[in-house]
Amino acid sequence: MYAKAVYAGGVGPLEVFHTIAQAAAGAPAAVACGYFDGLHIGHAAVVGRAVQRAREEGLCAGVFTFTRAGGSPERKAGAGEIVTEADKYAILDAWGVQRVLAPDFSEFHNLEPEAFFDEVLVRRMGARVVCCGADFRFGRAAAGGAALLEKLCASRGVALEIVPEVLCGGVRVSSTRIREMLAAGDVKEAGRLLGRAFGYRLTVVHGKRLGRTIDSPTINQRFPKSFVRLRHGVYAAAAVVDGALLPAVANIGLRPTVEQTDAVNSETYIIGFSGDLYGRQIEVRLLEFLRDEQKFASVDALRARIQADARASVPIAKAYIEKTGK
């Protein structure tokens, strides 16, 4: 695993450290803390406060988060990830974050809360300001909460901002709520809680070379094993190619008409596009659920249905592209 990566974009290059041990002692910073799966509008409020405090006080805008390959806090066990790790950094970058420390959970889960605060937040991240949500837990066995954090911040001269919960429809915005919506195919509602359309940027891999023969070439993308569960079926979609948003239609599922597999595939026909996208990272955004995946009696029936799906998607995708502007 690489220790440090630099992403371009945002206000400057974003530095990402993947181990605590290799993160050099940081410049004075305002640090947002959390797992931040999905980077929804509640997370945007917490990270946004750190970015704003950093700008006002001449500090570095930092985020402490973590990965879960080697273990997971109990309350997050088994929950699929709403954003891939790479997308998480890209979004934080766009939000104006400059420095991320994202070790694996296994590297710090045994630290006592005081050690976590002093060694990780203050020394490695240079925290002068800490921003988190009211339910932030830290330290071994999640022993530390807001009250202890307040005490530690006060005794070390660190400012603390506990950012109030963000509500949508009177209910707290949460990653759990978004996962439930995605499992039900409700990508529109999930998009409301995310503050952007739900999507993923993944590498385009080779498929069966069948799409091109039925007038609907599709980019095939494989979800990471840890990814959130999506309702299988066909979605109105948009794809980002060379910075342009294009109307598309996507099938998420197992393609029972042409295959027997348990590997979930994302296949997207980009309407009106032609070109070679193999090996590229392409972002697909799901806008609206159209229908369930079906096993068709013939490839001809599948071909006709995909053309009808594309026609159904176009007005939805065009309206989205017009509204989003790019």
Ligand SMILES: Cc1cc2nc3c(=O)[nH]c(=O)nc-3n(C[C@H](O)[C@H](O)[C@H](O)COP(=O)(O)O)c2cc1C
């Ligand atoms: C809009 C759309 C809808 C689809 N719906 C189904 C479906 O209901 N059932 C199915 O078995 N495959 C479905 N597929 C997947 C096709 O089987 C697949 O795209 C086609 O076989 C081409 O495969 P290839 O990309 O490997 O060449 C759909 C694909 C698209 C783009």
Ligand SMILES: Nc1ncnc2c1ncn2[C@@H]1O[C@H](COP(=O)(O)OP(=O)(O)O)[C@@H](O)[C@H]1O
């Ligand atoms: N309009 C389009 N939408 C999606 N992919 C396209 C389009 N036009 C060309 N392509 C290219 O064709 C490939 C898909 O063709 P297809 O016959 O479905 O083959 P595969 O078996 O690799 O899915 C894509 O990976 C991409 O490189």
